[in-house]
Amino acid sequence: MSGRYALGIDFGTESGRAVLVDCSDGSEVAASVYPYANGVLDERLPDSDVELEPEWALQDPADYVRTLQHAVPEVLAGVRPEEVVGVGIDFTSCTMLPTTADGTPLCELPDLRLRPHAWVKLWKHHAAQPEADEVNAVARSRGEPWLSRYGGKISSEWFFPKALQILHEDPEVYARAGRLIEAADWIVWQLTGVETRNTTTAGHKAIWSKADGFPSRDYFAALDPRFADVVDEKMSRRIDAIGGRAGGIGERAAAWTGLLPGTPVAVANVDAHVSAPAVGCIAPGELVVIMGTSNCHILLGDRLASVEGMCGVVEDGVVPGLFGYEAGQSAVGDIFAWFVENAVPPQIYELAQERGVNVHHLLEEQAAALAVGESGLLALDWWNGNRSVLVDADLAGLVVGLSLSTRPHEVYRALLEATAFGTRVIVDAFERGGVPVDRIVACGGLPHRNRLLMQTYADVLGRPIDVSASQNAPARGAAMFGAVVGGSYGSIVEASERMAAPVAETYVPDDRSRHGYDTLYAEYVRLHDLFGRGGDDVMKTLKRVRDETKRAAAGNAPQR
C-alpha cells in the first residue's frame, strides 16, 4: 500500500494533540494542539451554578471529540488521507466516565447535565479517597492476592474507587450508566464504533491481570451489595491486548477527521506507557520519566516483583514479553506553575519583563546560582497528594526552613529539589523491590524548558539522565502503535527500533552537588516517613477540618 504516515493522538490534561509521524524514521511531520474549551472542571460545571466540592476534577467528553474535529484535520492538511496507514491514541488514565449502553456520555443527557457524577472523572479527581480507603481495607481484611501487585494500595485516582464514589453519592447516575469506561477506550469507540477495553488501563487502573482477570464478585459484594456485578453489568471481561487493532475509522469519525473510513485504529493506550517505546525504552532496566504537570515513571522488568507503592505492574502492559511497572508523582510542573501564579512578587515579574524572559526562566537562573543547601529550605512535594510510594491523596505540601531572609528563587529551587527527591524515593523503592534501574530517559514538556531541573534530578539521583529529543513522546508513541496496526512493523519493539526519538542531551551528576544532596535527601526521607506513614497526621487533620468547614459553610451535607 502507498501509506507512509501514522497518526498519533494524545489526550492530555489541558489539551489534545495530533502528530503525524513518518513511519520510516519516526520524524514528526506535523503537529496540532487543541486546548480543551472546558479544560479541567474543578470549581463548577460548565454554564451552570453547580459548584464542585474540594478535590473534584472533571472533564467534558465533548472536548475529546473537538480534538478529533480540530487537531486531526490540521495535521492531515498536507497529505492525502490514503497515506495514513494507521491511527493510535493515548490518554491520561484513570480518566473514566459513565455512558449509556451505546456510548453516549451521561453528562450529555439533558436531565443529567447538572449532576457532577455524570461527567468524566479526570485522573486527578481525588474525591474518592474514602472509597479508596474502603477498597483497600476490604482487600486487606479478605487477604486479596492482587493487592501486592499494586504496592499494597489502590489509589483514589483509579477505576473502582471512582466507580464506587458514583454509586455512593449518586446512585441514580450509577444505575443509568450502561457502561463505565476509560476515556481512552471511549474515544477509540467513537473513532471505530467498536467498544474495546485495553490491557494497560485494565491492568494498571482496574485491578485486572492476564492470569487472574478481575477481583471476585464476592470482593465487590463486600464493598457494597449493589457493586457485586459491576464488571458484568457496566464493563466487560474481554480485554484487548495493546498492539492489536480495535477496528477501522467509522463514517462519523471520518467526517470529523478527514481520515479514510476503515483506516486501522489501535487498541487504546496510556500516555505514559506509549512514551516508553517512543523514547526507545524497550529493554529490562530502562526507566522513562514523563515530566509535565505530574511525573509518571514507567520501568521495564523481566520478572514480577513486589515494589512498595508502585501504581501497578502489568505483564505485556508496555512491551510484549516484559513486565511494565508504573509509578507516579501527582504534581510536578503543576507545583512550579502554582508557585509562579500564587507566590512570586511583582518585582520578579518586572525584572523578567525587563530582561525579556519568562518568570520560570528568571527564577531558574537565580536559583541556579545557589549552592546545594544554601537556602536552608526543604519541601515535601505533595501539593496534589502523593501517588508513589505512599499512595495517599490526603497528604499535602510542606515547606520548612523559612526565614526573614528567604527569597522567592530559593523557595522555587526547594520545590524543584523536592520533586527530584520524590523521584529518588521511587527509584530506591524499585531497586529495593528487586527491579533494577539501569538507564533513565526523561521526556515530556519540562525537560526541555528547565535545565536546572534536569541537572538537579541527575545530582539528586546520582545518575546520568538522558533527555529525549521528542517533545511529543506520547503522540509519537501512539503513532507507533498506529504504524503497527497499519502493518508497517510486526511489533512495537520493531517500530521503536526504527521510529524512537533520539537522545537530545545527557545530564551528568556533579559529584559535589550529589554529596550535598545526600544530606538533604536523608532529611527529606525522614519527613516523608514522619508525615506520610502515620507518625504525624497533621496533614490529614487539616484536610478533614478544611472539608468539614467548607461543607458547613455551604450549608449542606456531603453529596451522598
Next chain:
Amino acid sequence: MSGRYALGIDFGTESGRAVLVDCSDGSEVAASVYPYANGVLDERLPDSDVELEPEWALQDPADYVRTLQHAVPEVLAGVRPEEVVGVGIDFTSCTMLPTTADGTPLCELPDLRLRPHAWVKLWKHHAAQPEADEVNAVARSRGEPWLSRYGGKISSEWFFPKALQILHEDPEVYARAGRLIEAADWIVWQLTGVETRNTTTAGHKAIWSKADGFPSRDYFAALDPRFADVVDEKMSRRIDAIGGRAGGIGERAAAWTGLLPGTPVAVANVDAHVSAPAVGCIAPGELVVIMGTSNCHILLGDRLASVEGMCGVVEDGVVPGLFGYEAGQSAVGDIFAWFVENAVPPQIYELAQERGVNVHHLLEEQAAALAVGESGLLALDWWNGNRSVLVDADLAGLVVGLSLSTRPHEVYRALLEATAFGTRVIVDAFERGGVPVDRIVACGGLPHRNRLLMQTYADVLGRPIDVSASQNAPARGAAMFGAVVGGSYGSIVEASERMAAPVAETYVPDDRSRHGYDTLYAEYVRLHDLFGRGGDDVMKTLKRVRDETKRAAAGNAPQR
C-alpha cells in the same frame, strides 16, 4: 516650676521617635520620627565591602545621636524648653555595644571601623547562638541558681552571649573595649555625661538580680578564663533603679536637642517595659502585648515563679513592688511584611491599587472572609527563631497543608494565626507556671492596622483583648518616667494613673471560631513540640548545612 511637658524618646529597630506629652493627662502634644540612616546592618558594614555572616544584625550608634539631633528639636518647636520637666528614654534590648572608657563607640575609631564586632549588636543579632549554648551548658553543669529565673535558658539575643562572641571572634576588639554597655544606658550617658546602668536591662538581659547581683567570677571563668572579670573590667556592679534620675542634660546634648542644660533625665528603660504603665498595666495579672515587627509580652505578678521559656523575671523591673515577667515572639509584623514583599503575586498588588488600599489591607479583607480551618493550612511562626517558650534562635518557619488550590490570602491568614498560637503558648506557660493572666492589653503599631489579627488573637486565646488608644506607647511610657524625675508625680504608678492611654477598642472572642481554633491549636502545639523540643531536628540541620555552604562559598573560615 512652670513646666507642663515631659519628653519621651523611643529608640526602635528602624527609627527613633520623640514624643512630647502633657503631664496633666498624658495627651501626646507632638511627635517626630527619625528613620535611621543606616537602618539594620545585616548584609555589610556601611560604606564598605565588609560582608556580614548569616544571622548578624548590627546598628550604627550615630543613628541614635541623629535621632536626638533631628526628632527632638522638631517636637520642641512649639514649646519653650523650660516647659519640659524631664526626659525619659526607652530602647530595644538587648542592644549593646563596645566603647572606650569615655563612651566612644569602638566603631567610630578609624582603625576599628571595618571590624564587625566594633559595631552595635542589635537585639535581633542571632549569631551568638554557639555562645548562648555554652552559657547554658556551663550554667546547667554548675547548677547555677539564676538559670531558673530565665525559664531555664539564656537567649543568644542577650548580653553575655553577645559579649562572649566578641571575645571569641575578635579578641582585639574585646580587649580594646573599656566598656560593654546596653545602648539604652549609652544614650543616657550621651545625654547626661553620666554612665548609669538600669535595673531592667541588667535584670532581664544581663543575669543580674537585686538579691544576688551578677553570676560569680568562677562562672564567667568557666566560660573562658579571659571572661572571668567581664563585669569588673567592662561593666559596673552599680545598677540604678528605674524611676530614678540618671543626671541632667549636658551642654553637648543641649546643643543637639534644644533642651535646657540640667533638665532631669530618667534612668534608661526598655521599650516593652515602659509600655506597661503607658497603657495602664500596673497591677498583678495585667499583661501587655506590644505588637510590632516582633511581639513582646510584659506581665506583672506579685510573687516570684518559675515559668518555662520566659525571657526573665525582675523584681521592680516594671513597677516598684511587683515582679515584671517578660516573654517574646521574635517575629510577628516582620513575617507579614516578609510575606507581602516576597510571596504575594502581581494580581493582588494590582487589585489593591485598583481598590486604593494597601496590600496588607486587601489580604486582610480576603482572609477575613475565610472560616477557621477553611484554608487547610497551618504554620509555625519561627521566621526569626523562637524566643518564648523555646528560646531557640536556630528554629525556622514552616508551612504545612499547601495544595494546588492554596491562595495567597489563605497563607496570609495562616501566618496571622500562627503568631496568635505562639502568643497562646506563652499565656498558657505563664498560667501553668503559676502567674495568672487576668487582663490582656495590646499596643504597638499592629493592633491599629489589622482588625482580623486582633479578632484572631481574641478567638485563639479565648479572651477579650483591649487595644490601647496610644500608638506611641513606648515613647509615652518613657515620657512618664521623665514626668516622675521631673517631679510631676511621686512614682510611675501615680503617673500611670493620670497619664496612661485609654482603651480604644475591645475585641471579644467569637465562640464558634474559638472552638475551631482549639482543634488547630492542638495541632500547632504538637508540631511546636516536635520541631522545637528535639523530636525532629530538621530545622537545625538545614540551618547548619546552610551556614556551612555559605562559608564554603565565601571561601573563608568563620570570623573567629
